[in-house]
Amino acid sequence: MAITASMVKELREQTGAGMMDCKKALTETNGDMEAAVEFLRKNGQAKAEKKAGRIAAEGLCRVAVKDNVAAVVEVNSETDFVAKNETFQTFVDAVAVQALSSDSADIDAFLAEKWNEDASKTVKEALTDKVAVIGENLTIRRFEKVKEDNGCVVTYVHGGGRIGVIVDAETSVVNDAVKEALTNVAMQVAALNPKYVTRDEISAEELAHEKEILLAQIKNDPKESQKPEKVINGIVEGRINKELKEICLVDQVYVKAEDGKQTVSKYLAEVSKAQGTDIKLKKFVRFETGEGLEKKNEDFAAEVAAQING
Template identity: 80%
Template sequence: MAISASMVKELRELTGAGMMDCKKALTETDGDMDAAVEFLRKNGQAKAEKKSGRVAAEGLCAVELKDDQTAAVVEVNSETDFVAKNEKFQNFVKAVAVQAVNSDAADLDAFMAEAWNEDTSKTVKEELVEKVATIGENLTIRRFEKVTADNGCVVSYVHGGGRIGVLVVAQTATVNDTVKEALTNVAMQIAAMNPKFVDRSEISEEYIKHEEEILLAQIKNDPKESQKPEKVIEGMIKGRINKEMKEICLVDQVYVKAEDGKQTVGKYLEQVSKEVGADVKVEKFVRFETGEGIEKKEEDFAAEVAAQMNM
């Protein structure tokens, strides 16, 4: 398969690896982008985690709280940032969030088939079609998630004017302003640091095994490290896995507002628990970032003109 400059550029943006390394990885994997990322990781030429999305689409995320125990977050995409700043579009996204927090739909298809909350004579899908016609740009309700706290509360946070939407579900016998403020701080942490799990109990053995394989491959490809005794290598892998866990597990992350620069989120919540006289524990969180994981076609004006001239 011919490897284009745009493919090399995309892989470089995903991994931070050098241009020639990216070209080699794509050549070795016959242009398979995901396989090329793995290739670079195993050779120690890429970061442990690739960026959340290859190319960001436009649009907004919005959150809606029904009460202290029920909330929803939605993502609605547009083609351009210009439309994302449009008041009609923003109001529509807000209405979609209201729809979601009152919805019992189990999936997006069921959600789109529901009666629209502001005009029950039409469905959510029909309202979307009308908005596309009114705004003059393709719009997509990409996803939604509704959460409920059975033994505690839910807090929300929106970052970057709607670029990121976060919900935090917590278990606690005490729900007051102190608890809500603390959980909002945690939601800000999630928006900024993008953890994958609440704690290590959520991480599967398959995930750990895969990361160990990557680390072992990196060590074997290092002329110095590969010569170390097996037990030393096992210790190195364990240490690096523990370091990664501290980055991807919320409670193990260093709290961004920690005065000493060392306090973890878990320790911060323990401090809050003592202050309010009740355990405050994060049960789950939801983090939506606009456009994450969406491919967006890059328009090459020069190539388009050349193609038209050759017609």
């Protein structure tokens, strides 16, 4: 039986499954609509695709590391309850291992890869299977892989999986003391969320833009705007330096500093001297679960009240 576009459209509207999945289902069932729906349900695709519109802003970040290669992934769920589910956690761990061996440049290519745990499926199909089992919309949102040939990479997971961090450093010595120091730095990244490793990463244009904003703030202040230009410029520079100390990792006060003043840069210099090396931070990756995603505000009482009033 010939499968028409209108048949595919009808099945898609009934199930919410993807267009190609609907066409395949109709082909496999010789155009029988009911059988095609059953085909999609059995394969978990109807159930999964119906949930695809829901916001998945909870979930977990997981890391994997082997032979100086590290990967971090974020896999989202709709609820925190599912994020605590062992089946979900095992799946996220497997996604992290997949990312560790992946050469994909983006998430679409990653989802199209053969699933390491079952080569008959793609990563996306493995995800679809988990959606059917768990019963919530799940998304593999992002991943990043870091390889270091002349040093060391370490990973750190904070808050049971809320935050995943990779720190990459160049060093001629890789021992327990160096790894511990870099793990401490990874904890710093998780806690204080810097934007850059050093000030050198900030473009001249971005610095100029920040100064422009600060200058405008001063000019809009009745008291500060009356100060001499030289004083105003000094205020701007002072505020810029203060901001850079907060957003640049090496300039931040080390969270474990006994004197409350030692910077990350000075801490690493101290460890480098003790271990006979020069630890140079190259980059860090920090994923926080749900970062930048809009979370649905569940207020059952308000929902019921709205229905009654409506």
